[in-house]
Amino acid sequence: MAGGDVFGDSLTVQGTRTLLGAPHVHDLDTLEADLALFGVPYDMGTSVPLRTGQSRGPHAARQEAFAYWQDITELDWVDPDTGETPLMGYRFADCGDVHIAGGQIHENLDRISEVGRRLAARDAVVGAIGGDHSISFPVGRGVCEKYEKVDVVHFDAHADFADVQGGSKYTHGSNLRRLSELPYINHITALGIRNTYKAQRDDLLAYGGTMTSVRKMRADGIEATVQGVVPDSEHIYVSIDIDVLDAALVPGTTLPEPGGFTYDELVRGLAAVSQKGTIVGFDIVELSPPHDVNGLTARTVNWVMFEFLRAIAESAR
Ligand SMILES: [Mn+2]
Numbered sequence: 001m002a003g004g005d006v007f008g009d010s011l012t013v014q015g016t017r018t019l020l021g022a023p024h025v026h027d028l029d030t031l032e033a034d035l036a037l038f039g040v041p042y043d044m045g046t047s048v049p050l051r052t053g054q055s056r057g058p059h060a061a062r063q064e065a066f067a068y069w070q071d072i073t074e075l076d077w078v079d080p081d082t083g084e085t086p087l088m089g090y091r092f093a094d095c096g097d098v099h100i101a102g103g104q105i106h107e108n109l110d111r112i113s114e115v116g117r118r119l120a121a122r123d124a125v126v127g128a129i130g131g132d133h134s135i136s137f138p139v140g141r142g143v144c145e146k147y148e149k150v151d152v153v154h155f156d157a158h159a160d161f162a163d164v165q166g167g168s169k170y171t172h173g174s175n176l177r178r179l180s181e182l183p184y185i186n187h188i189t190a191l192g193i194r195n196t197y198k199a200q201r202d203d204l205l206a207y208g209g210t211m212t213s214v215r216k217m218r219a220d221g222i223e224a225t226v227q228g229v230v231p232d233s234e235h236i237y238v239s240i241d242i243d244v245l246d247a248a249l250v251p252g253t254t255l256p257e258p259g260g261f262t263y264d265e266l267v268r269g270l271a272a273v274s275q276k277g278t279i280v281g282f283d284i285v286e287l288s289p290p291h292d293v294n295g296l297t298a299r300t301v302n303w304v305m306f307e308f309l310r311a312i313a314e315s316a317r
Pocket residue numbers: 133156158160172241286
């Protein structure tokens with residue numbers, strides 16, 4: 001059904017929404033989809049007191065999906081300039097939320113990885129909706145394991161390259177560091193960074209990674225920067241902390257920071273990354289609904305996801 005007549009003859013609609021309006025798929029091992037989404041309602045990696053709430057991210061992302069009552073692939077969203085309907089026919093699935101149990105840090109992380117592993121085994125692009133940024137480590141660990149070499153591109157206001165925070169190795173400030181330690185993770189590019197520490201920058205550069213600020217990317221050009229700092233790659237995993245956007249755009253994130261990307265800059269950055277190699281998976285994290293205003297951040301998360309998927313679909317053609 002195209003975007004016009006949504007309701008047909010029905011008087012009621014399904015009350016439970018899904019990510020991007022995608023069909024819900026319960027059996028991960030028989031999944032047939034181009035893109036498999038799942039939620040990770042986890043905020044036990046948050047190292048900032050009183051700032052939790054990201055566990056409600058997947059629910060808020062579903063509620064604020066802009067394709068309210070239908071699969072986004074059936075929505076004839078059209079590019080106003082070109083007349084293209086870029087995601088028509090793309091096969092999506094919402095695989096539900098990872099089972100998170102109270103107090104079980106490592107068991108939870110293992111379950112998150114296992115979901116990523118199972119979905120990647122079905123040859124789908126895997127997308128995880130957080131959750132705090134600590135989920136990036138278990139998601140990336142599971143999704144990337146089947147590849148010999150995966151490069152990571154990290155969009156974030158913060159470097160998240162701490163070895164330990166408050167005595168813990170599994171926080172939302174050490175996720176990129178944990179990913180870097182996996183044997184199949186190769187190059188790391190950090191983009192949009194504007195609040196970090198010397199030790200984290202030194203360690204990332206010593207690892208062989210690069211770090212670029214919003215200010216420099218804006219001065220040098222978004223596409224030109226990505227072209228210059230992201231290596232040509234066979235497989236890419238992208239981690240998007242929504243706080244990479246300017247604080248004014250994302251009240252509902254854990255640590256909003258001024259001086260961030262505009263929406264257009266982030267979308268262009270993601271499109272440029274998708275030209276550098278095959279995107280095998282991604283996460284979008286740090287949506288914190290208790291801090292949000294009028295669902296703005298949740299809705300923005302949906303739009304970022306939509307634009308990124310559009311770029312992935314277009315670069316695969
Ligand atoms: Mn982060």
